[in-house]
Amino acid sequence: MARTVDVSLLRKIKQHGACETLDVSACFNCGNCTAVCPLAQDSTGFPRRMIRMAQVGMEPELLSSEDLWRCYACGECTETCPREADPAEFMAAARSYAIARYDFTGLARLAGSSTWGSLLVFALFSVLFSLLLINKENPGAQLPVFDFLPGWWIHAIGVVLFSIVGLSAVCGLGSMFFRFWIERRREGVNLRWSAFPGAVVSAITEAILHRRFRECDSEGNPTPHSTEPIYRQIWFIHATVMGGFLAMLLATSLDFLLKPIGSPATPLYPMRLLGAIGGIVCLYGLSLVLLRRLKAKDVPWRKSSFADWFFPVLLAATVLTGLVTEIVVYLPMNTVGHDIFFVHVVLAMDLVALFPLSKFAHAFYRTLALVLFSWRHAPAAQSVVADAQL
Amino acid sequence: MNMQIDSEYRPDAVVVGGGIAGLQSALDLADQGLKVLIVERQPSIGGHMIALSKVYPTLDCASCITTPKMSAAAHHENITILTNTEVKAIKSADGMHRVELLQKPTYVNFDKCIGCRQCEYACDSEYPDPFERGLGTVRAIAVPFTNAIPQKAILDAEHCGTCGTCARVCPTDAIEYDQQPRSLTIRTDAVIVASGFLLNDIHLKPQYNAHRNKNIIDSLTLERLLAPHGPYGRVLRPSDGKIPTSVAFVQCAGSRDESIGVPYCSRVCCMYAIKQAMLLSGSLPLADITIYYMDIRAFGKGYEQFYQNAKAMGINFARGKVARIEPVSSGDLSLHVESTEDALNPLQEHRHDLVVLAQGMIPGWNPTVDTPVTCASDGFVETPMLTAPTITNAPGIFVAGAAAGPKDIVDTIAEAGAAAMQVSQYLFQKRSPVLVG
Numbered sequence: 001m002a003r004t005v006d007v008s009l010l011r012k013i014k015q016h017g018a019c020e021t022l023d024v025s026a027c028f029n030c031g032n033c034t035a036v037c038p039l040a041q042d043s044t045g046f047p048r049r050m051i052r053m054a055q056v057g058m059e060p061e062l063l064s065s066e067d068l069w070r071c072y073a074c075g076e077c078t079e080t081c082p083r084e085a086d087p088a089e090f091m092a093a094a095r096s097y098a099i100a101r102y103d104f105t106g107l108a109r110l111a112g113s114s115t116w117g118s119l120l121v122f123a124l125f126s127v128l129f130s131l132l133l134i135n136k137e138n139p140g141a142q143l144p145v146f147d148f149l150p151g152w153w154i155h156a157i158g159v160v161l162f163s164i165v166g167l168s169a170v171c172g173l174g175s176m177f178f179r180f181w182i183e184r185r186r187e188g189v190n191l192r193w194s195a196f197p198g199a200v201v202s203a204i205t206e207a208i209l210h211r212r213f214r215e216c217d218s219e220g221n222p223t224p225h226s227t228e229p230i231y232r233q234i235w236f237i238h239a240t241v242m243g244g245f246l247a248m249l250l251a252t253s254l255d256f257l258l259k260p261i262g263s264p265a266t267p268l269y270p271m272r273l274l275g276a277i278g279g280i281v282c283l284y285g286l287s288l289v290l291l292r293r294l295k296a297k298d299v300p301w302r303k304s305s306f307a308d309w310f311f312p313v314l315l316a317a318t319v320l321t322g323l324v325t326e327i328v329v330y331l332p333m334n335t336v337g338h339d340i341f342f343v344h345v346v347l348a349m350d351l352v353a354l355f356p357l358s359k360f361a362h363a364f365y366r367t368l369a370l371v372l373f374s375w376r377h378a379p380a381a382q383s384v385v386a387d388a389q390l
Numbered sequence: 391m392n393m394q395i396d397s398e399y400r401p402d403a404v405v406v407g408g409g410i411a412g413l414q415s416a417l418d419l420a421d422q423g424l425k426v427l428i429v430e431r432q433p434s435i436g437g438h439m440i441a442l443s444k445v446y447p448t449l450d451c452a453s454c455i456t457t458p459k460m461s462a463a464a465h466h467e468n469i470t471i472l473t474n475t476e477v478k479a480i481k482s483a484d485g486m487h488r489v490e491l492l493q494k495p496t497y498v499n500f501d502k503c504i505g506c507r508q509c510e511y512a513c514d515s516e517y518p519d520p521f522e523r524g525l526g527t528v529r530a531i532a533v534p535f536t537n538a539i540p541q542k543a544i545l546d547a548e549h550c551g552t553c554g555t556c557a558r559v560c561p562t563d564a565i566e567y568d569q570q571p572r573s574l575t576i577r578t579d580a581v582i583v584a585s586g587f588l589l590n591d592i593h594l595k596p597q598y599n600a601h602r603n604k605n606i607i608d609s610l611t612l613e614r615l616l617a618p619h620g621p622y623g624r625v626l627r628p629s630d631g632k633i634p635t636s637v638a639f640v641q642c643a644g645s646r647d648e649s650i651g652v653p654y655c656s657r658v659c660c661m662y663a664i665k666q667a668m669l670l671s672g673s674l675p676l677a678d679i680t681i682y683y684m685d686i687r688a689f690g691k692g693y694e695q696f697y698q699n700a701k702a703m704g705i706n707f708a709r710g711k712v713a714r715i716e717p718v719s720s721g722d723l724s725l726h727v728e729s730t731e732d733a734l735n736p737l738q739e740h741r742h743d744l745v746v747l748a749q750g751m752i753p754g755w756n757p758t759v760d761t762p763v764t765c766a767s768d769g770f771v772e773t774p775m776l777t778a779p780t781i782t783n784a785p786g787i788f789v790a791g792a793a794a795g796p797k798d799i800v801d802t803i804a805e806a807g808a809a810a811m812q813v814s815q816y817l818f819q820k821r822s823p824v825l826v827g
Contacts, residue, residue: 029730030684030710030711030730031711031727031728031729031730032711032728032739033713033715034728034736035710035712035713035726035727035728035737036597036713036714036726045728045736048728050731080595080713081648081649082646082711084648084649134672253741
């Protein structure tokens with residue numbers, strides 16, 4: 001197939017990077033990054049091939065590549081890169097770019113490539129949710145704003161917005177899957193549907209157990225992180241944030257399903273306890289993340305884009321307001337409780353709405369990428385044929 | 391060869407460094423009737439070249455080219471050589487340079503020593519031989535190496551057992567345990583900086599694990615293994631003396647790498663690796679030899695043909711920078727590399743029993759020395775004029791060879807001649823201004 005070199009792709013990806021100094025065009029394709037990577041242990045080649053794809057403008061190949069998401073940003077490639085081309089930051093920028101390309105609304109592009117875009121989307125959502133809540137909580141309130149912005153109107157916007165965001169998430173995943181499917185078929189990879197359930201299981205196992213993530217900090221690999229105690233290693237920090245978040249999600253969902261809304265509960269009520277513990281665990285991880293980004297010493301934390309800050313800060317704020325609410329409802333003089341709870345709910349809604357647009361989107365794109373990787377490398381059916389021939 | 395001088399001695403030019411660059415420029419100046427002082431930090435002149443096995447692309451014996459030059463310089467009536475001497479400062483004023491020197495004690499009176507080696511034979515203390523890059527040993531009092539010039543014994547105070555045997559056996563009573571460092575200031579009209587290069591450390595990249603395995607060596611160590619008069623007399627690997635069966639050359643191990651602070655190309659590594667691979671295939675006909683490279687820079691006259699010959703000889707060339715070296719069982723090493731030639735199976739692991747790291751050239755000129763000579767950002771002496779590459783920013787101070795930047799022997803000798811020409815022209819103009827005007 002004839003191919004045209006498209007030099008604009010690299011420029012577009014750079015806009016998603018943590019800083020303008022990301023100089024991935026300095027790469028002379030020596031392959032050091034791939035060979036030093038503790039995770040690239042098979043026939044695939046990242047980050048070098050990804051960089052090469054970006055350099056020559058092979059966008060379909062880049063966006064269809066599950067390898068983009070198999071990197072956990074340990075930073076070993078950047079530490080050892082002979083050209084200081086910062087492959088780790090390139091991979092992060094390329095992932096942000098991919099999120100923007102998978103998303104059809106254009107909001108992810110706005111949020112991922114510019115600080116003001118992010119803030120605009122965030123402010124827009126926050127105002128909307130606040131209005132929505134005020135409107136719902138006080139149906140009879142005589143706020144002047146509702147004179148020209150009727151409540152049902154705001155409510156309808158909310159419904160439409162959540163639908164768009166939800167649709168965007170589904171379409172984003174669909175887009176990733178479709179691109180993968182087209183490219184792998186073109187490459188002649190044999191994808192069998194019978195292997196798909198197994199791939200899903202292995203991806204979810206990996207997502208929960210962080211098995212490959214742990215390789216980033218393994219002994220044989222002299223990263224600056226491998227000497228750290230387990231509770232300070234990157235994979236463990238990620239596990240606490242993810243585990244804490246899942247616990248809170250579970251608690252909230254079960255609360256909603258099992259407990260009558262508004263009914264009082266003791267602090268030791270199982271769902272509430274699960275949520276509180278989840279929140280504390282999650283905050284532990286988030287505080288380490290934010291602290292390291294502030295220190296900016298080791299590679300994965302050295303450069304932070306606005307999106308790198310935005311997601312953990314938003315999540316931390318949500319968790320923190322939630323925990324404070326938990327405490328203040330038991331205080332005798334409860335006057336601020338409502339306000340804090342209000343902020344908590346608005347932030348939580350922001351979090352959900354920004355899910356497919358922010359770095360949060362990695363949660364499902366990465367999981368799908370793990371599924372696609374396992375699917376692609378599932379033991380081929382040919383072995384059965386070979387056995388039959390024997 | 392005059393080796394004991396005082397501050398009254400007033401040479402026309404001082405050459406800093408007694409390697410091939412310094413020797414060549416000193417000889418070229420001395421042949422014009424100018425008096426030259428060579429200052430050498432090491433116990434012998436000859437520099438790195440005297441330690442090499444053969445030179446590319448002709449595969450001539452390196453000693454056979456260097457020794458006559460060393461000898462010619464040592465016997466030249468216009469050349470004075472100070473070994474074991476460091477330049478502490480160069481101070482320039484009114485067109486004159488005051489070169490401040492520090493002569494380190496050798497604990498042997500060179501006027502009395504006749505190089506008979508009786509002390510060396512009698513000495514009980516041994517330490518890893520610096521000339522053999524730590525392979526093999528040398529006695530605490532010894533002539534530095536077989537073809538060293540001067541052929542005088544030197545006592546290494548750090549490894550001396552102070553038993554007094556050498557003083558007892560010395561037939562000329564040359565041993566002087568009470569020698570002190572001696573400061574010396576020489577006034578001269580011109581200086582040539584020919585301080586050469588140093589090889590950077592094999593431990594620079596922690597991913598190469600050189601501290602965990604003795605079979606990871608640098609290229610100058612392999613030169614000693616390949617030299618006919620080397621430490622073992624044949625090629626054996628250092629950890630256990632096994633004859634290597636699979637040798638890897640890791641190119642750009644110490645150059646072209648921002649992560650170790652050497653972004654530039656050292657220019658010689660591709661060619662000497664090819665040369666060493668050729669020599670190895672001569673001494674180890676059954677060994678597999680692989681050169682891992684990013685690109686082969688065979689830029690000089692006859693170099694590309696040399697490279698093609700090596701390929702035709704069956705030396706493997708694998709494109710890809712080695713990212714990690716892991717020690718595996720029985721002293722062998724596993725190299726991790728992404729092959730940029732094999733699209734289907736790019737990530738590769740190769741096992742070798744000897745690994746040669748092509749370390750980079752870093753400046754031998756110590757920038758802490760108090761001197762008007764300025765260095766560029768890479769640490770090498772700055773040469774502002776493109777059309778006169780031996781002229782520095784300091785009037786009357788010139789530069790030759792690897793002191794000005796990584797360079798091979800051919801280019802170094804050419805530049806040394808050019809520097810000598812610049813000096814004689816400078817002196818001519820300075821002393822006969824009427825003729826020039």
